[in-house]
Amino acid sequence: MAVSCVVSNASNMDQIVDAVWARLHAGANADKERSPFTMLQAATIALDGAPAVRTVVLRRASREQRSVMFHTDVRSTKVAELRRDPRISLVGCDLDGGVQIRLHGVARIVEAPSETRGVWNSSRPRTLIVYRTPIAPATPITSPTEAHATTHVEGLDSSAGFDNFCLIEVAISRIDYLDLNPAGHMRASLVFEEGKWRGTWIAP
Structure with a gap:
C-alpha cells in the first residue's frame, strides 16, 4: 500500500503529523504490497545496560491513541528488558522516498487473554508458528531444526503456542521526522503536549 504523503514543502507541523501517521497506518495494514514502514527497528536497554536493537513487524498504528503495536514471544529477551525499563524507540525508513521516522515512547506488555485473543485469532497461521516452539528465543541449540515448531500435526490445537504470545503496545510521546x-x-521534532502534537524544525 503506497502512501504519497512526503512533506517536501511543509508550511506547518500538522502536515508532518498527518504524513507520519499515514505512513505508520499503511505499514500496519500492508497486505501483499508491503510498506516501507511494516518492519521497524526496535531499540531497548539490555539487561546489562547496553543498547539492544532488533526488527519487529508493525501490527497496529492508532493516531487517536498515539500508539503502535507489535507482538512477540513473552519468553523473549526484549520482554524481559521492557519489564525492567519500558522505554523504547522504533525507527522506520523509506529508502525510495527518503523519509525516516523515529518514535519514542513507553511500552506496555499485554498478556491478558482478554486483550490478546482477538489479535491471535485474526493473525495468519504461518505468523503464529514461531510461538509453538518449546524452546525460548535466544536459547543455545545444537542445530536450527531443534527450535523448529511443529506445523503439521493432525488435530493440532489452533491455540497451541498462545501462552507464549504477547502484545507490545507503545504509547508514543515523541516523534523525529527526517525528509x-x-x-x-528537513527534520522536525514533534512532542505531544497539552493534548496536541507540537513541533519544531531542527537541523538534519
Whole structure:
C-alpha cells in the first residue's frame, strides 16, 4: 500500500503529523504490497545496560491513541528488558522516498487473554508458528531444526503456542521526522503536549 504523503514543502507541523501517521497506518495494514514502514527497528536497554536493537513487524498504528503495536514471544529477551525499563524507540525508513521516522515512547506488555485473543485469532497461521516452539528465543541449540515448531500435526490445537504470545503496545510521546528531499533536507521534532502534537524544525 503506497502512501504519497512526503512533506517536501511543509508550511506547518500538522502536515508532518498527518504524513507520519499515514505512513505508520499503511505499514500496519500492508497486505501483499508491503510498506516501507511494516518492519521497524526496535531499540531497548539490555539487561546489562547496553543498547539492544532488533526488527519487529508493525501490527497496529492508532493516531487517536498515539500508539503502535507489535507482538512477540513473552519468553523473549526484549520482554524481559521492557519489564525492567519500558522505554523504547522504533525507527522506520523509506529508502525510495527518503523519509525516516523515529518514535519514542513507553511500552506496555499485554498478556491478558482478554486483550490478546482477538489479535491471535485474526493473525495468519504461518505468523503464529514461531510461538509453538518449546524452546525460548535466544536459547543455545545444537542445530536450527531443534527450535523448529511443529506445523503439521493432525488435530493440532489452533491455540497451541498462545501462552507464549504477547502484545507490545507503545504509547508514543515523541516523534523525529527526517525528509531527505534533494532540494534540501528537513527534520522536525514533534512532542505531544497539552493534548496536541507540537513541533519544531531542527537541523538534519
